[in-house]
Amino acid sequence: MKTRWIWLVKMVWLFSLLPNTSFALDSLTDAQLKQKGQAFVAAKEARQQPNSTIEDVERYIDLLSDNFIDEYVQYQVTFAADKAKLKARLIEKLKDEVLEHQVQILQMMTGPNVVMLKIAEKGKLKPAGQYRVIKIDRVSVISLEFDKQGLISHIRRHGKQ
Incomplete structure (x- = not known):
């Protein structure tokens, strides 16, 4: 796991050297990036609670740019913005x-303009229409890239989801 984390750190550093539209703007400050990373995790958690509402979903959606990309690196699956x-x-x-x-x-x-997050998720849920409870206990690494407006333009999810 430590080797994977070191690899991801190197990848972030390499990505920072590439000419990419998300890096073209004046960089967000370290404090702004940390706040945005915390806001993403808070919104992710808020939309997955027993009492979550449509407003919680909207707060999560509001963090994303209109043309965001959501990528599951391990599975080589990418979703375009909608x-x-x-x-x-x-x-x-x-x-x-x-x-x-x-x-x-x-x-x-x-x-x-990039935040790398190593997060731990724990939980229990029962998908609609199923009787089995699914236990969640995982550690994930997520990278977030931000556009000129400070919205998330690219989410990369590394590791098992």
Whole structure:
């Protein structure tokens, strides 16, 4: 796991050297990036609670740029932006019975308009229409790239989801 984390740190550093539109703007400050990373984790956690509402989903969606990319690196799957479809999917997931869900930031690093998050998630949920409870206990690494408006333009999810 430590080797994977070191590899990811190197990748963030390499990405910071590439000419990329998300890096073209004046960089967000370290404090701004940390606040945005914390806001992402808080919104992710808030939309996956027993009492989550459509407003929680909207707060999460509001963090994303209109043309964001959501990439699951391990599975080589990338979703192009469609905030309306994502919102509809997340609202549909509100029908799942969330028994508990916590997200904790274990580590956070920043680079030029990039935040790397190592998070721990624990929880229990019962998907709508199913009788089996699914236990969640995982550590994930997520990188967030920000556009000129300070919105998330690219989410990369590393490791098992």
